[in-house]
Amino acid sequence: MARLVMIISVSLALFHLITSFTGPLVTLQHRALHTGVVMALVFLLYPSRKNAPQTRATIIDFLLAILSIATIVYIFTDYMGIVNRAGLPSQNDIIFSLLMVLLVLEGGRRVVGNGLTVLCTLFLLYAYFGPYLPRVVAHRGYQIDDIASYLYLTTEGIFGTAIGVSATYIFLFILFGAFLNRTGMGQLFNDSAMAISGHTAGGPAKVAVVSSGFLGSINGSAIANVVTTGSFTIPLMKKTGYSKNFAGAVEAAASVGGQILPPVMGATAFIMAETLGMPYAQIAIAAIIPGILYYMGVLTVVHLRAKKLGLKGLSRKELPRMKDVLKERGHLLIPLIILIYMLFGGFTPIYAAAWAIISTVVISLLRATTRMNLKGLFRALEDGTRSALGVAMACAMVGIIVGVASLTGFGLKMTSAILILGNDTLILTLFFTMIASIILGMGLPSIPTYIITSSMAAPALVQFGVEPFVSHMFVFYFGILANLTPPVALAAFAGAGLAGGEPNKTGFISLKLAAAGILVPYVFVYSPEMLMQDADALSILLIAITAIIGVMALAIALEGYLLENLNWVLRVISAIAAVVLVIPGMLSDAIGIVLFAIVIATQIIKRKRMTQAEA
Template identity: 40%
Template sequence: MTNDAAERPSGFMRAVPRVMTILIAIATAAFFIYTAWYGSYPALVQRSILLGAAMCLVFLGRLQSIPADGVKNRALSLALYLAALCSVVTLGFIVVNFQAIAESSGFFGQTEVVLATIMIVTLLFATWLSFGPALPIIAICFLLYALFGREMPDILSHRGLKWSSLAAGNFLTTKGVLGVPLGVVADVVLYFLLFSSFLAATGASDTFVRLSQLMVGRMRGGPAKIAVVGSGLLGSISGSAVANVAASGTFTIPMMKRVGYSPKFAGAVEAVASSGSQLMPPVMGAAVFIMADMLQVGYGTIILAALFPAMIYYLNLFLIVDLEAGKRGLRGLDSFEKAKARELLKDSGYLLAPLAVLFGMVMMQYSPRYAALLSLALLLALNMLQSRHRLSFRAMVNALVDGMTSVAPVAVAVAVAGIVVGVVETTGLGLNLTTIMTQVAENSLLLLLILTMVSSIVLGMGLPTVACYIILALIIAPVMVRLGVPPLAAHMFVFYFGTLSAITPPVALASFTAAGIAGAAPLGTSFTSLQIALPAFLMPYIFVYQPGLLFQGDVLALIVPLFNAAIAVVGLSAATVGYFRGPVGLFRRALFLFGALMAFAPDHLTDLLGALLIALSIGIGEFKRRRSALSSATTL
């Protein structure tokens, strides 16, 4: 009896964070859905409610993973509860006192400064729990820069800010933590993540995998092609590389290993396929919504710009796995599921209708928030008509909670990025950095692009894509625009390389996750991912020099770089694998490689020479194959 009684409180205490998470998630989702239809509150109120709820969800989520016993665990639990309380008190203060804050004309008292300090510390703690120390450290460095600007070198110096004005400005205005990036999450991203969560709950991931089985399962190397196609379809709604690996990799990686792919290669294929999730429309993750807001363009413009580079990305991966299968003599699935397309569509094809509606409404310039909510309503209505797959009340609650808990880390990340935005704007750092970058690049666009690529990849190793994008779009994209790069191409360039950091050593989260599933060495899987995704690292240079690939300009401006990129991908894939309708020797491999690089170059003459080199390599191979076949026939 004594032991049972002792265990009950700990079990009860472990259940408390889960119950609180459910209540906060449901209440927050209900509030934002209501305000989406009936009108939003002022920006400070909307964003404060979202950030307060997001921080609470982060702390409560961590509480659910802490064992109940041990002094250290109890101390950490107490700290997390206290942090959650601080989140409610500080951001609740804005909601309750919004009118007084709006009428204060920027003059804040000691109470506001103290609450601002508590909120900033609590926010940095939440971000550290979600993403590790990198982003909080960057934010602290920017805060120190704002405070001690007089001590900086001349080109970076400024008059310096007092902590009271810096803290209150970040806390009580829309030029800091509660700035535009968080506003984009509150106005758009939240609804897309809710839609994605419900789509996953209805079985979208299984449907996409089964659909990819029907399409490519019987081809040579079928499981790897299922990973490419399935991850591309799943990624088009998830917008998260690591989540995509976890969702589809547990199914595709063992299949690839069974038919003969090495664990390292299987993990790399899944990591690269899943990393394309943030590049594949229509969802693409939170960063693109912020991009649309920064560029003041419709979300449909971003979707069109991303579409063809994403298609080339997956074409490259498809060719890589096909050539590797040919090189190893691998076949498709022997026990292939013989489901007819009609049966598949009858069973769960209704999941494609909301996606089609979402894509269509966005392309017709409807509000992204309205498109996501209407698509979600259609999904739930269609689901209620499906007796086999109808979501129970508990499943719907879980989907709602999962959606809001996926919003939480995005919200805290962009809120901390808002600190950086606020410091850059108030200190004039953006103009200073633009001058420095221009001087370093010496007006050489190529050098600036290389520096930007390295910066994006390095920052992306420690930051979520959305935070990495915001920082670099604020600091480096203006320099690229000054040197003649179209704004959309400049922002896409930064975004692309921030995304590819998920597969770039030494910190490659998507590759590491896939390696864990595959039972392969993490670094080996990362380097293999880097090798097979090489064309993706060259793609951004194409659309900077030939922005027609981003659907900027007339049809000819799109077709020429698209054709060149496709030719280059064929050559680079053959050079990487060392196989094209047969083994490729060193000489032909060099022809494929140099031909691909020349085809990637933004010049019509080099494009033509590259295509000729690739054609020459293919022709030599075909000549050798026919001569070998003729020789064999003569011998017989």
């Protein structure tokens, strides 16, 4: 069983590596092969229920895996017939279409969970019962045959954009992350962060923020990032004195933020570039200031909490030296440098990722501690494929949702609903778009989240004259933050599980830590200069400086501490200062600086009085 899974996994990984150089197959065939093999692996690796055998596949599992492969074989053997019969499916077309939809739902249920499966089922029911629904969402309705064949035989449904990016960008970048992990890149990030900030107040929490941010940008999975990095950082945070809920929240917030942090941004930037027809480099550059603001907010809250509780860092003796860390594993940064150089040098992301993987193998040979032998190579290929299964199945399920939305016009109806709720006011429309993005993003990985929110929620902002790129960034941010938003906050729940905390409490603390991520998207809608759009260097620098100060003021207001505890009046003043500082403009900046100066001066005076009283 283990050998079978390894052979299939390695074969799929090699297929994607080879086609990154030779070019993909015909679109429908390439995506079908990717989906079918992924589903076969899911049925072999993920049990159908909790009381089913956990370490071996049952006869039913093998049967479902074989049927998954059959869906590929059918498309390959009768491809020209499928093309010629477009819109007029045969009996066999309908049978395989229904089979594919059911397999995707069952495979997705096993690996992604019930939430997305229920959502897909609701969309399928919506497609069928359209004529019987309220007028605002009603449509003419479609027969089961029409729905299934549209989802299986075209590139608008299951084999649409979502699975297309899974079969190209996502798979290769997850594979790249697996190779880096095998060579010890995660250890390099952890040790580097420990060497830089481990000795400071609340050092382990800052280590979690820094290392999770870097790793999360590359591996593209917030939950996987929480589990891998958190298994090391969360026990250290608890040992230092942070509560279990706060420790889990720090790891969750830092891991989620990796999706919005250049240069890789969890691979979503590549999809955005393709969707909008923009150069990847332009998107990565635009995301720099918002990404910095997000992490400045998290680090400030972490630092203030440590000072408030009197927490210390780790002793220098317990920490690695940066010189030793770089000597031992610093060469592993070379593949990342190669990747960034190729991405900004005009190469396609697929080609850049493939060369980054190859360079990782070669560079790992420089030291015995990072060297990959043949067994390690095969393990990395298998690890990468296994890590990609959840995202790939989520993308296939998202294909059902997007396909039904395209078939029925649901996307246009949702845009109209947001505009009606917004009452022709941009700020209200932004608010309801935020709510829609969070709801649509609940329980989903970042990439499927972006695909759904950009197709269903972002168009509402475009109606107000917001630039498409800015509107896509807005919904992307809030789709990402859905991983921290109770009641379905997957990243926060993962952090709570590792820390032994309470899931919803961890989720709300995560939201406080990620407060900058809630505020900043509103700002760059009104002032695209924050995304470095049509602005000179001086304006960008001024916006960055005042926004950073504003984010720090927001963290102080939320934590209620600077040099000493703040009363509610000073917290309100600090919050107002944060909002006006983040909003670009000379007047707003001046008001914000004055208000923030009042808070700082009051704290200094209070600290002096307390010192004198103690003396």
